[in-house]
Amino acid sequence: MxxxxxxxxxxxxxxxxxxxxxxxxxxxxxxxxxxxxxxxxxxxxxxxxQGSSLSSTMPSSQDPFTESSQSEHDRLMESSPSREDQFIESPSSAEDQFTDPSPSAQDDVSMSENPEPEGTFEVNNSDAIMTEETKDEEPNFDLPLPIDPAMPSPSRKDDSDVENITYSSKSEPQECNYAKGKWVADSRRPLYSGFSCKRWLPSAWACRLTHRTDFSYEGYRWEPIDCPMPEFERFSFLSKMQDKTIAFIGDSLGRQQFHSLMCMATGGEDSPDVEDVGSEYGFLKRSRGIRPDGWAYRFPSTNTTILFYWSSTLCRLERINNSNPDSSLALHLDRVPSFLTKFLHRFHVLVLNTAQHWIKAKFIANGWIMHVNRKPIKEGILMDMTNVKNYTVHRIVKWLDSQLPLHPGLKAFFRTRSPRHLDKTGFCNNTIPLTRGSEVFQEVSSDKVVETAIKGTRVKILDITALSELRDEAHKSQYHIFSTSAYHDCLHWCLPGIPDTWNELLVAQL
The missing domain is CATH 4.10.860 (DNA Excision Repair, Uvrb; Chain A)
Incomplete structure (x- = not known):
């Protein structure tokens, strides 16, 4: 115009x-x-x-390439998540949300434990332990993790075991599920005699030496559905484990698995050539101790070492007052046993377990005071024993997963909970095999604590819970060497027995 x-x-x-x-x-x-x-x-x-016509076809005061460039940018942003989103979605960062709680940041929760008062106590060299087990409480899995992910991670400046750790979420795919299968009768069982394996088998668990008269529980083997499980042959096993060390670390059920493997590897024979090498690992009976902290034996023909170390909680125990041998013990939930950090480099197979000792009454009786970040826990979410156990299992698995790249020759397993069988009267009198069924079809583990903890790590699961649930007749029960008793041990197993199957599953996964 x-x-x-x-x-x-x-x-x-x-x-x-x-x-x-x-x-x-x-x-x-x-x-x-x-x-x-x-x-x-x-x-x-x-x-x-002409200029007026051109200006009417595009927005005023705008570069003609701006709109198309912005649209392309929007499309790229929609198809590619931001760096922050990519970090949050990664398994390793999700795992990092399971943080070690600082006592000052713990949320208040209601006290839910109501433990059963129980049994006799023993004083061990490193742990004060109880010989009679109480029923394990199952945790609440409504949340992905039992610990509040908002809790800050404590400083690790003073803890050489866990500082400067890089966590990885990669794991090898499991080729077959050995826990899914069935019990089948096998006339070739047991793998060794309960009469002859006296050097390696405590008499308390050798049910052939007790007043029990029915031993039909010995005549079954586990047959996985998804894959064949090779028949255990002791000479082949020792040859495969030449120059290797197999370590069991855990509670009395872990000790049963250790004794079972010793009997399997020797065929129940005395085998005088087997060497006691406990002194190499500090397994010496100390003053006031009723037994050493563990046992270690070596087969000279193949240089194979099998050992057990007692650590019922898989936590580090330290006496609060070193000048007083009767003082309480600091149980560090966020620190692994010193034995594990000291000897991990010598292990080729490691089997961990903890389950039965997470009862408030046991902690009190043993003088254990829970610590996190080197400070006693006085309030918050870790006052609930269910959370304490779950936290500790996740913690030890996370630490172990961080160590495996440093030890490429090590295969680590976390064994699931061994079931306890009590009828309505509080006993376990059944002697008839497989009254609970003979097959396991489930794809997932019955032990959600361990299954959740090992997910996304290099640590493998040794899943024995569901298959052991079917064998309530195989417990030690009321039978003892000299007589029967009013007390029924419905947690520990007769040997030969179910722990032999645990070891067969372990060897198959090696």
Whole structure:
């Protein structure tokens, strides 16, 4: 519009100029000049109209490439998550949400434990332990993790065991599920005699030496559905484990598995050539101790070592007052046993377990005071023993997973909970095999604590819970060497027995 007004003004000026030139009778030179001016004005009007048309087709004051560039950017942002989203979705960072709680940041929770008062206590060299077990409480799994993920992680400046750790979420795919299968009768069982394996088998668990008269529980083997399980052969096993060390660390059920493997590897024979190498690992009976902290034996023919170390909670225990041998013990939930950090580099197979000792009454009787970040826990979510156990299992698995890249020759397993069988009267009198069924079809473990903890790690699961649930007749029960008793041991197993199967599953996964 502005160009048209200019053109009109110039036209009027030119017309006036022509009149003036005509009036004064000027020459042709002036007429030519006027025509040139008119042509120039027409060109300006044409250019102005084209510019007006172009400006109407795109937003004002905007680069013509801006809109298409922004659209492409939006499409890229929609198809690719931000760096923050990628970090949150990674398994390793999700695992890091399971943090070690600082006592000052713990949330208050209601006290839910109601332990059963129980049994006799023993004083061990490193742990004060109880010989009679109480029923294990199952945790609440409504939340992905039992510990509040909002809790900050404590400083690790003073803990050489866990500082500067990089956690990984990679794990090898499990080829077959050995826990899914069935019990089948096998006349070739047991793998060794309960009469002859006296050097390696405590008499309290050798049910052949007790007043029990029915031993049908010995005549079954476990047959996995998904894959064949090779028949255990002791010489082949020792050859496979040449120059290797197998370590069991845990409670009395872990000790049963250790004694079972010793009987299996020796065929129940005395085997005088087997060496006691407990002194290499500090397994010496100390003053006031009723037994050493563990046992270690070596087969010279293959240089195979099998050992057990007692650690019922898989936590580090330290005496609060070293000058007083009767003082309480600090049980560090966020620190692994010193034995494990000291000898881990010597192990080729490691089997951990903890389950039966997470009872408030046992902690009180043993003088254990729970610590996190080197400070006693006085309030908050870890006052609930269910959370304490779950936290500790996750903690030890997380630490072990961080150590495996440093020990490429090590295979680590966490064994699931061994079931306890009590009928309505509080006894376990059944002697008939497989009254609870003979098959396990479930794909997941019955021990959710361990299954959740090892998920996304290099630590493997030794899942024995469901298959052992079917064998309530195989417990030690009321039978003892000299007589029967009113007390029924419905937790520990007769040997030979169910722990032999645990070891068969272990060897199959090696």
């Amino acid at each position: 502005a160009n048209e007004e200019v053109w009109l003004s110039l036209t009027l000026v030119a017309s006036a100029e022509m009149k003036t030139r005509t009036t004064y009778s000027l020459g042709w030179k002036h007429i030519y000049m006027v025509l040139i001016v008119l042509i120039l004005m027409a060109a300006l009007v044409r250019i102005g109209r």
